[in-house]
Amino acid sequence: MRKKRLKYVYGPVASWRLGSSLGIDPLSCKDKICTFDCIYCQLGETHFFSSERKIYVSTENLLEEISSLPEIGIDYITFSGRGEPTLAKNLGEMIKSVKKVRREKVAVITNSSLMDREDVVKDLLLADFVMAKLDAFSQGSLEAINKPMKEINFDAIFNGIKKFRSLYRGRLALQIMFVEENKDDAEKLSELAREINPDEVQINTPLRPCKVKPLSREEIQRVKSYFEGMNIVSVYDVEKKAVQPISAEDTLRRRGKIYS
Numbered sequence: 001m002r003k004k005r006l007k008y009v010y011g012p013v014a015s016w017r018l019g020s021s022l023g024i025d026p027l028s029c030k031d032k033i034c035t036f037d038c039i040y041c042q043l044g045e046t047h048f049f050s051s052e053r054k055i056y057v058s059t060e061n062l063l064e065e066i067s068s069l070p071e072i073g074i075d076y077i078t079f080s081g082r083g084e085p086t087l088a089k090n091l092g093e094m095i096k097s098v099k100k101v102r103r104e105k106v107a108v109i110t111n112s113s114l115m116d117r118e119d120v121v122k123d124l125l126l127a128d129f130v131m132a133k134l135d136a137f138s139q140g141s142l143e144a145i146n147k148p149m150k151e152i153n154f155d156a157i158f159n160g161i162k163k164f165r166s167l168y169r170g171r172l173a174l175q176i177m178f179v180e181e182n183k184d185d186a187e188k189l190s191e192l193a194r195e196i197n198p199d200e201v202q203i204n205t206p207l208r209p210c211k212v213k214p215l216s217r218e219e220i221q222r223v224k225s226y227f228e229g230m231n232i233v234s235v236y237d238v239e240k241k242a243v244q245p246i247s248a249e250d251t252l253r254r255r256g257k258i259y260s
């Protein structure tokens with residue numbers, strides 16, 4: 001495949017959750033912009049916090065880049081990238097526009113921090129697959145693991161995901177990153193997961209390079225036991241597809257590692 005520098009699109013990447021996926025970074029800023037500063041973030045520390053939605057990339061520019069791509073066989077087009085994708089005020093417009101020019105399903109990976117907002121929910125309802133993060137069971141554990149901006153509140157996140165579940169007809173996955181700090185909270189997190197009732201629970205641990213160590217296969221096995229009866233996928237159990245990114249450099253910048 002011809003190597004090409006890309007501004008807003010990265011990959012395709014092999015994803016244990018999505019098969020092969022072409023990523024769209026709707027923020028595409030030099031530094032990560034997020035409402036969280038997760039202890040395991042593969043993009044390093046958050047220097048630019050924001051909870052204000054604004055247009056970072058014009059929908060027109062994104063579409064121009066997508067239309068210029070070579071033919072690629074992928075399973076999903078995924079909004080993710082360097083920061084929280086729901087911070088893009090035109091996320092809904094982007095999803096609608098991408099669906100007009102591409103036949104793949106559209107996924108969004110969100111940290112759930114803005115899911116109590118009506119405008120964010122309206123945009124996420126347009127996606128075929130939403131992966132919503134929930135690593136914590138209380139305000140205290142949210143602060144310990146995700147280190148949110150001070151206005152971000154655990155109850156609003158949890159209630160936001162629950163309300164979204166009741167409205168959403170697409171596929172909803174709850175994405176839980178387990179690390180040393182929350183591995184003993186698996187039971188409490190499984191209770192919250194049952195209350196939300198997602199289509200799938202993704203049990204993850206950070207295998208890409210970051211500041212904290214991943215849990216072992218055995219520890220993840222123990223965590224999984226609390227979610228018995230739910231549709232679980234775990235990072236250690238899924239075989240990854242082989243893919244070749246259009247630009248390895250741009251993909252590394254967004255994800256920290258290509259194959260994971």
Ligand code: SF4
Nearest residue numbers: 034036037038041111
């Ligand atoms: S929500 Fe995602 S991008 Fe933001 S700090 Fe956490 S892991 Fe990094």
